[in-house]
Amino acid sequence: MTIVPQEDRLNAQIAFAIEIDKLKRVIRRNHLIDGSRRENDAEHSWYVGMLAMVFGEHAPPGTDIQRVVAMLLVHDLVEIDAGDTFIYDPEAVAVQETAERAAADRLFGMLPPAQGAWMRALWDEFEARETPEARFAKALDRFAPILANHHNEGGTWPLFKVRAGQVREKVRVIEEGSPSLGAYALELVELSVVRGHLAE
């Protein structure tokens, strides 16, 4: 590989690129909108990245949508090691935190240091939800399953015995990132209750 400049950096990046292909094999609880199968983390990450481009105007003015996209592309990488956690399982969510931090150390640590630190910072920012970008990214991450379940006769809600009150709590996270998407999501939830696809 002597003709390649900055050989070590490139080799580290290639190893990382090969490693993250595994995200395609991490399966979420959520289904595709047509209900045909459960979705994986990689296609979910693409989808929420697209949602950022589609719904960007529903973020607070001045939100850097391109950073939101970048954040959403990396937001689930830690699940390569830590697996997917169902957000309606509070016990699993607590245990998950430690596992995800260790995963972030390992995965982003594969990259050249400054680049790994930059990507890790995107993930930390997403998790902390303290910036408009992170709050909007998290809102889209919560919005996607509500949209899918609403258009799929409740999807995972009846399947995992999720109740309307629990979903309304998640809607609050959407409102924090985007009041208009939060309001819309709440309407979908109430409509799903009326239709009998989500239990009160």
Add this chain to the structure above:
Amino acid sequence: MTIVPQEDRLNAQIAFAIEIDKLKRVIRRNHLIDGSRRENDAEHSWYVGMLAMVFGEHAPPGTDIQRVVAMLLVHDLVEIDAGDTFIYDPEAVAVQETAERAAADRLFGMLPPAQGAWMRALWDEFEARETPEARFAKALDRFAPILANHHNEGGTWPLFKVRAGQVREKVRVIEEGSPSLGAYALELVELSVVRGHLAE
């Protein structure tokens, strides 16, 4: 939906968001790096978006990597209507062009006009390969399957009787977008030939 501002815009964006979920069901010829199954367009789009973030320094100086990411997220949307085309099938590639333009008209036409035009312009730019961003995006789109096949005993190459000369032609597209990634890809190709995973 009266509490939602700009109701028509939001409804159009929601319809588009539901529509593009279908990209998760468009199956490519290419396999995951571990060879376990063929990949779909949505997870592929995520992957190449990540590659832009990982290999950004291998683009010509001044390349807007965030626009490359955006371009890669939308680059395969037209395949929702037009299906995946195997790049080593020249007849299919020619027919595909018309189908993809019609798909772009329909899909991006679902969005509010200015937003649809912006996303369509990203796709047109990608297809035309006249900017450094488009050339780098296309390079990553070509790089991903070579990386996967090299790490999977040739993957789709022996399966579809692809020969080294054909792959070297695709490497030229990588070189146009990124000389260093092109050089690296060529080494992977030659190494695959030596190992007997790609026929001369």
